[in-house]
Amino acid sequence: MIFGKLRILHSHGRQAIPDLSRVELAERFRGRPELTLTDDMSQVEQAAAICPMGAISVSPFTLDLGRCLFCGECARCAQHNIRFTNDYRMGATRREDLVVRPGQTAVPFFEGAVRADIRRMFSRSLQLREVSAGGDASIEMELGATGNVNFDFGRFGVRFTASPRHADGLVLTGPVTSNMAEALEICYDSIPTPKLLVVCGSEACSGGLFAESRAVDRSFFERHTVDLWLPGAPTHPMTFIEAVTRLRGKASSER
Amino acid sequence: MxxxxxxxxxxxxxxxxxxxxxxxxxxxxxxxxxxxxxxxxxxxxxxxxxxxxxxxxxxxxxxxxxxxxxxxxxxxxxxxxxxxxxxxxxxxxxxxxxxxxxxYGIRFNAHPWCKPLRFPFDRYDRNSTMHNYPFYEMSGSSLHEVNVGPIHAGIIEPGAFRFICNGEQVLHLEIALGYQHRGVESEMTRSTNRLRQSVLAEAVAGDSAVAHATAYAELVEKLSSRSRSTHLERERAVALELERMAMHIADTGALSMDIGFQLYQVACEALRTMTINTTQAWCGNRFGKGLIRPFGTNFPLTAETVEMIRRNVGEIRRRYNEVRCEMKESPSLLARFEQCGVVPREEMRRIGGVGQAARASGLCRDIRASHPSGVYAEDICHEPIVKRHGDVMARLMMRCREMLQSADYIEKILSAYTPLDDMPRPDYHSPLAAESLSFALVEGWRGEICHVALTDAGGRIVKYKIKDPSLHNWFALALAVRGEGISDFPICNKSFNLSYCGHDL
Incomplete structure (x- = not known):
């Protein structure tokens, strides 16, 4: 029996990614888009018309990552104007920074919006409570994957915890359904201050596909300030890891 | 008639x-x-x-x-x-x-369990809310209640569980859902943008994105007179079986984690990463979002992609089999999983259980065999794997065997596959049949997925109904824990791994 286990260990090999800051994702991964202005913008108009999220504006030409589901259909409509790169570094401290403009080569990470408390309290250990309020399970699985053998975010002191009383912050996924609004509020209130609020996924950032749904109640955002906005459908574990590392002041390089 | x-x-x-x-x-x-x-x-x-x-x-x-x-x-x-x-x-x-x-407030006389299902925003009785869910009650000085949720300890979706226990033993579990209700069905008919409808279908349950998107695509294709190419059907089957592999591996790992078998847990985590990264290398998304679209695909398989998928699937299959062989011979694992959370076949049939949970109880419900379409009707003669005992072990072994079977199907499809240069592209505009009812049945990794749509005189979808297998199987979980120790609930729950958002819609 021990030989069987040794065989599993041997096949398993070393799985942890040694240096998370140098990860490159698959070529086809749809991450941060790049926009280009051209003389003829008719294709962008077509792309804006088909976009299921209304994330594209023609004049001025912008693409809102807080709404985008990264389906990639616009890049096929307007090949000269929109191109999805495999850059996963998309987290921002201000909602408006998620709106991508032509010529932009990185999503800005505005340091001025990071509260001093965050750097002082959470740069060594950060315990997070995840709340799904209408998340579709893919994003919850990706957040779970941040702690798995491959990414192993726990080695840098970032973990998900069971009780909000033990947590330093809340990670919110999903558009915030009316049926979950109260439980979310109670959970957020239970976390001792100072606390972080991270919204994860396009649905959490803007309501996504359900922004107009009558089953959704986003009044939570009128009462609380978000520290980190993470786009994606679902947000890739590396997007989460990179942005949280940067928020804690631990990033080794600029974007 | x-x-x-x-x-x-x-x-x-x-x-x-x-x-x-x-x-x-x-x-x-x-x-x-x-x-x-x-x-x-x-x-x-x-x-x-x-x-x-x-x-x-x-x-x-x-x-x-x-x-x-x-x-x-x-x-x-x-x-x-x-x-x-x-x-x-x-x-x-x-x-x-x-x-x-x-x-709609329709009364069903003598309905024994006419409780709220998901508290939708457009419910008939607005006074019926989460706060006054009519939980079943028992009284007695030796009984106590345990309430879990809606927020659970792990990174999972919300739902409320209420146990009535006699000491450690669970007498009754009631599952109250609805926290995830987003109004998917009404959003499906909000606009006629079929790209939007496709991405909505992918969001019904993110872990079954391929299965639900396939159901939507097939439903739309049935409303049109155009026929579907066999190449497209094969690619969809490969995506569906990859999704099944990934989730069965994930559940194998999660069950191992719950009994403290770290080696199997981490081995499965790595294998799942490899599986979903294969899907990502094919279509740019780890869950296959964007891959399934009506009438065509944006990611036709090329010779290199086929080679990459075959190589990875072969390697995952080999390594997973090593884990499987060890698992079924671990005495402590067997001691926890065997005869735990039993749902007998007859109970499963009466409550209408579907999918792999039903097959683990000996009830053969598998759309791929009973109502095949596409590849399953032609290239693959699917033989469902059926277990008898209906316990946690049976559901685990079910996953193990199905994961290997899916890997074999992918190999079978791809070894005979010659990539096409001019694969059809998605079409979001072709007219749909007016005044019709269209449905699609797909066997996702959890079980039978059914989408139904009604169109109006202009060929617009005016009514869209979605059924995730979880709708049937949540009740099976409630039955499975009866008589078990409450500490066995986590493994019973993981052995089903049902969808909250697929149920709540």
Whole structure:
């Protein structure tokens, strides 16, 4: 029996990614888009018309990552104007920074919006409570994957915890359904201050596909300030890891 | 004639051809038919008709002859009497009747468990809320209640569980859902943008994105007269089986984690990463979002992609099999999983269980075999894996065997696959048949997924109904933990791994 286990260990090999800051994702991964202005913008108009999220504006030409589901259909409509790169570094401290403009080569990470408390309290250990309020399970699985053998975010002191009383912050996924609004509020209130609020996924950032749904109640955002906005459908574990590392002041390089 | 008879490969049916019968005729027929194992309900819902009132549609599956039987009836909306409940005779109807009652206030007489299903925003009784869910109560000085949720300890979706226990032993578990209700079905008909509808289908349950998107795509294709290329069907089957592999591996790892078997847990985590990264290398998304679209694909397989998938799947299969062989011989694992959380076959049949949970109890429900379409009807003669014991171990072994089977199917499809240079691209605009009912049945990794749509005179989808297998199987989980120690609940729950958002919609 021990030989069987040794065989599993041997096949398993070393799985942890040694240096998370140098990860490159698959070529086809749809991450941060790049926009280009051209003389003829008719294709962008077509792309804006088909976009299921209304994330594209023609004049001025912008693409809102807080709404985008990264389906990639616009890049096929307007090949000269929109191109999805495999850059996963998309987290921002201000909602408006998620709106991508032509010529932009990185999503800005505005340091001025990071509260001093965050750097002082959470740069060594950060315990997070995840709340799904209408998340579709893919994003919850990706957040779970941040702690798995491959990414192993726990080695840098970032973990998900069971009780909000033990947590330093809340990670919110999903558009915030009316049926979950109260439980979310109670959970957020239970976390001792100072606390972080991270919204994860396009649905959490803007309501996504359900922004107009009558089953959704986003009044939570009128009462609380978000520290980190993470786009994606679902947000890739590396997007989460990179942005949280940067928020804690631990990033080794600029974007 | 009570039913219109069709099957899972036929095109959409005109609504005018669906018989409108008297409810009592249908009731009597169903009471008799449902005694036989070959019949089960795929969907049963009500839709508002122009000019007021409701028309009820029923889709009954005949597994014996691969037929889908559709019927409908129009009750007197203003009648005070209510309808005799089918649930009282065959409990498999309970989620459907509860949904109809919750949405439209229709009374089902003698329904034994007419509780709120998901508290939708457009429910009939606005006074029925999360706060006054009518939990079942027992009294006695030796009993206590345990309430779990809606927020759970892990990174999972919300739902409320209430246990009634005698000491450590669970006497009753009641599962109250609805926290995830986003209004998916009404969003499906908000606009006619079919790209939006496709991405909505992918969001029904993110872990079954491929299965739900396939159901939507097939449903739309059936509403059009265009035929589907066999290449497209094969690529969809590969995506579906990759999704099944990934989730079965994930659940194997999660079950190992719950009993503290770290080696199997981490081995499965790494294998799942490898599987979903294969999907990502193919289509740019780890869950296959964006891959399945109506009439075509944006990611046609190339010779290199085929080679990459075959290589990875072969390696994952080999390594997973090593884990599987060790698992089934671990005495401490067997001691925890065997005879734990048993759902007997007859109970599973009565509550209408589907998918791999039903097969683990010996009830063979598998759309790939009973109502095949596409590849499953032609290239692959699917033989469902069926276990007998209905315990946690059976559900785990079910996953192990199905994961290997899926890997074999992918290899079989891809080894004979010659990539096409001019694969059809997605089409979001071709006209759809007017005044028709279209449905699609897909066997996702959890089980039977059923989508149904009704179109109006202009060929627009005006009613969209979705059924995730979780709708049936949540009740099986409640039965599984009866009599077990409450500390066995986590492994029972993981062994089903049901969808909250797929149920709440």
């Amino acid at each position: 009570i039913y219109l008879i069709t099957d899972n490969t036929a095109s959409a049916v005109p609504i005018a051809r669906i018989p409108v019968v008297d409810y009592m005729d249908l009731y009597n027929d169903l009471c008799e038919r449902m005694k036989h194992e070959r019949y089960h309900v795929a969907h049963y819902f009500a839709a508002q008709v122009a000019g007021g009132g409701l028309r009820f549609y029923l889709l009954l599956l005949d597994d014996g002859e691969s037929k889908v039987m559709i019927s409908s009836f129009v009750p007197d909306y203003y009648s005070e009497e209510g309808l005799p409940s089918l649930t009282a005779v065959h409990p498999a109807f309970h989620p459907f009747e509860r949904e109809i009652h919750e949405l």
